Amino acid sequence: MSLYLPIAEMSVNALLIILVSGGIGFLSGMVGVGGGFILTPALIFMGIPPSVAVATQASQITASSFSGVIAHARRRGLDLRMGLLLSAGGVVGSTFGVQIFAIMKALGQLDLLITIFYVFFLGVVGALMLWESLAALQRRAKGGPPARRRRKRGWAHRLPLRMRFPQSGLFISVIPPIGIGVLTGVLAAIMGVGGGFIAVPAMIYLLRMPTGVVVGTSLFSIIIITALVTVLQSAQTQTVDLVLAVLLILGGVIGAQFGARLGARLKAEELRIILGVIVFATALLLLWDLVAQPSELYVLSR
Amino acid sequence: MTVLRPLLVAILLACLAAPALAQRPGDLAAGITEEEVAVTSDYQGARLTVFGVHWRGGRAKSDVVVLLRGPGEEEIVRRKRRVLGLWIDSDPVRFSEAPSFFALASTRPIGTFLSASTIANLGLDPGALARLESSTPADSDPAAYRRALVRLKRAEGLYRESAYGLNLEEDGAFKAPFMIPANAPVGAYSVDVFLFRNGRLVQQKPGEIVISRIGVEKTIHTAAHTWPLLYGIATVLFALAAGYLAAFAFRRR
Numbered sequence: 001m002s003l004y005l006p007i008a009e010m011s012v013n014a015l016l017i018i019l020v021s022g023g024i025g026f027l028s029g030m031v032g033v034g035g036g037f038i039l040t041p042a043l044i045f046m047g048i049p050p051s052v053a054v055a056t057q058a059s060q061i062t063a064s065s066f067s068g069v070i071a072h073a074r075r076r077g078l079d080l081r082m083g084l085l086l087s088a089g090g091v092v093g094s095t096f097g098v099q100i101f102a103i104m105k106a107l108g109q110l111d112l113l114i115t116i117f118y119v120f121f122l123g124v125v126g127a128l129m130l131w132e133s134l135a136a137l138q139r140r141a142k143g144g145p146p147a148r149r150r151r152k153r154g155w156a157h158r159l160p161l162r163m164r165f166p167q168s169g170l171f172i173s174v175i176p177p178i179g180i181g182v183l184t185g186v187l188a189a190i191m192g193v194g195g196g197f198i199a200v201p202a203m204i205y206l207l208r209m210p211t212g213v214v215v216g217t218s219l220f221s222i223i224i225i226t227a228l229v230t231v232l233q234s235a236q237t238q239t240v241d242l243v244l245a246v247l248l249i250l251g252g253v254i255g256a257q258f259g260a261r262l263g264a265r266l267k268a269e270e271l272r273i274i275l276g277v278i279v280f281a282t283a284l285l286l287l288w289d290l291v292a293q294p295s296e297l298y299v300l301s302r
Numbered sequence: 303m304t305v306l307r308p309l310l311v312a313i314l315l316a317c318l319a320a321p322a323l324a325q326r327p328g329d330l331a332a333g334i335t336e337e338e339v340a341v342t343s344d345y346q347g348a349r350l351t352v353f354g355v356h357w358r359g360g361r362a363k364s365d366v367v368v369l370l371r372g373p374g375e376e377e378i379v380r381r382k383r384r385v386l387g388l389w390i391d392s393d394p395v396r397f398s399e400a401p402s403f404f405a406l407a408s409t410r411p412i413g414t415f416l417s418a419s420t421i422a423n424l425g426l427d428p429g430a431l432a433r434l435e436s437s438t439p440a441d442s443d444p445a446a447y448r449r450a451l452v453r454l455k456r457a458e459g460l461y462r463e464s465a466y467g468l469n470l471e472e473d474g475a476f477k478a479p480f481m482i483p484a485n486a487p488v489g490a491y492s493v494d495v496f497l498f499r500n501g502r503l504v505q506q507k508p509g510e511i512v513i514s515r516i517g518v519e520k521t522i523h524t525a526a527h528t529w530p531l532l533y534g535i536a537t538v539l540f541a542l543a544a545g546y547l548a549a550f551a552f553r554r555r
Contacts, residue, residue: 004519007523010484059538062545064545067544067549070545070546071549071553111391112390230534230538230541232534238526242526243343293389294389297381299381299454300378300458301379301380301394
């Protein structure tokens, strides 16, 4: 079934887009990550202009994060105070990110910016995912006890402007959460991702938040940040395609719900390895496009 | 079509009497199957045929050329350069008035019966139509950029030349089918029919078709560009509603 996208100004196969976003939503629902960092490159490979893919993808993440946060809020897995601080940083970061996006678009270097961000972050995240899940498998094979995280006071506890976070049982400086929010906001604007893959590890290892509230809190800030990115991108670059958004939301949200159900009954390590391989391979593929001798030396840019 | 042709010729003969359709009666008449193309949500491009009839002037060899041209637009062509091991799009060159879409159908390759200057003067060469707006980088050739523009637009299916795409019958009737792909922009397209005899232009008939968005496509596109802020807020509200619905529908009982 072909559908014409009014902003991308092209005709796409609607069923294919729903299937791809549904499949990636399913996979990410099983593992518990947003999936934006695979879906955006997939859209670009399918011929959607990168600017439209990134800006539109943000709205899909708003939808899937909103459907996720409701479940977390019900079982009190949400630190609202922390979420608001992260969002405050996110507002600054995403406003800044959208400005960079607009400037690079005007310079004709937006595709390069997006690709470099993807190569770097996908490479790092893919490698970490593989490393961590392989290590976990090895531990299980040895039959030893799972590695225990030591709860010691990190530098987040020593910086000034400390604040109490009763929900997380923390008394830490507000600077690190705001900093994490800023970085997440920049990534959301430039990569069209939620940034959970940066925010969640940072909250666990830097802020030492209890894992029970990490995902809900990060989803909360992701909703605020991606909603803002969607509005800012619409206002500044006019690259949000509503028809594409509907397709992505339809596939992504439903896929993630089914994935989350199945994921609860499966072993996470094997899934993480699969996802890690996909993420790492995507990074290599994007890198190859940048370093390989191009067959056509000239490009058209609008 | 064989049965219809005498009828078509008769209709065209009648049309020739109408002053609006014939500049110089007796030489050329032409029409287009679709003069308005609507871009709807299932738009996959448009097919149209330019048809007509011409009067053969004695023993002279006649050629007909049909040119379908989209609105002129600015194009920026960049050349990739290797920087720190990465191929970066650099050295931009700006062209203005490059045809957004250009399709040519002729009885035979136009280079075989027209001189290069005639081709350029009549605008039958898309590369010649594009105006170079900025200076080219010192070490490069402007012609290479112009060739690249044509090559890249051809690769996108936006420049197409069909050297034998015009079917000229013994009785003077002709037809040329065209395909406008979905990635061609909306706007007013000019349709020019040229009649040549022994390589000399005898008559040129201008026409026009309009491609426009209608319905939902038009509403969304207009909203995104006229009220971008509201459009963004509406997209977010839709996303939130969809997320809420999904959470509600899939709630664990």
